[in-house]
Amino acid sequence: MLARLEENDGGDTVRETLEIINQMQSDGVIGKYAIGGAVGAAFYVEPSTTFDLDIFVLMPASTGALITLSPIYDYLSKRGCSPEAEHIVIAGWPVQFLSASNTLEEEAIEEAVSTEVDGVPTQIMPPEHLIAIALRTGRPKDHLRILQFVDQKMFDMDKLTSLLQKHGLFAKWKAFQERYGSN
Numbered sequence: 001m002l003a004r005l006e007e008n009d010g011g012d013t014v015r016e017t018l019e020i021i022n023q024m025q026s027d028g029v030i031g032k033y034a035i036g037g038a039v040g041a042a043f044y045v046e047p048s049t050t051f052d053l054d055i056f057v058l059m060p061a062s063t064g065a066l067i068t069l070s071p072i073y074d075y076l077s078k079r080g081c082s083p084e085a086e087h088i089v090i091a092g093w094p095v096q097f098l099s100a101s102n103t104l105e106e107e108a109i110e111e112a113v114s115t116e117v118d119g120v121p122t123q124i125m126p127p128e129h130l131i132a133i134a135l136r137t138g139r140p141k142d143h144l145r146i147l148q149f150v151d152q153k154m155f156d157m158d159k160l161t162s163l164l165q166k167h168g169l170f171a172k173w174k175a176f177q178e179r180y181g182s183n
Contacts, residue, residue: 016091018120020079021055029075031058034112034123036098036105036130038145043115043124044155045148048141052087052094056109056125059099067099104132104167127155128163135164135172147180 024030034040037054038047059067076088087094100106108130112123125133131149134142149155164170 013091013093015118015120017053017093017095018117018122020076020081020090021095022121024072024075027075028060029071030097031060032109032112032123033057034109034125036108036125036133037096038141040125041127041130041134041145041148043113044127044130045145045152048145048148052096054096054098056098056100056105058106058109069097069099072097104129104136104163104169108133126159128160131155131160132163132167132169135169135176136167138172143176143180146176 021030021033025033034056035043035053036056037052038050039053042048042050057072059069059071073083073088076090077083081088081090083089084094087096089095098105100109108125109123111126111129113126114121114123116122127149131146134145160173161170164173
């Protein structure tokens with residue numbers, strides 16, 4: 001899928017954005033990260049319309065109880081990136097940084113699939129985690145994304161079942177199946 005993104009913009013935006021994110025990680029601004037949301041899903045299924053890149057991050061340990069994304073915004077602002085609503089625009093691409101807020105998201109980052117886009121290494125959430133996060137979020141567009149995974153059979157049902165049970169989402173999955181008639 002990310003190859004499709006490269007085709008759409010000539011690769012420059014994607015490549016430069018990922019290079020900057022990787023540099024942030026090397027510089028210790030963020031810990032591990034993984035691409036999620038529609039762009040992450042598009043690695044496995046047909047892409048859907050989206051205008052931003054969702055980057056789920058593990059933030060370096062801090063001494064306070066409150067996790068802040070200020071170091072990300074400070075780092076990127078010094079490099080000419082500009083905040084825009086809940087995003088920061090990197091190389092022309094709106095990026096939303098999301099600190100992993102629960103064990104499901106932390107696990108999705110830890111188990112991310114390593115790949116390369118135009119020679120730049122990056123990590124994508126596994127399909128089962130993308131489905132579980134979309135199910136937990138529960139917006140109509142998330143349900144459509146799940147249906148894409150189901151229709152295209154781009155996940156391991158045993159892994160998904162285990163993941164949903166582990167994170168208390170199995171009842172929600174059953175309700176989703178009843179609503180949409182998916183198996």
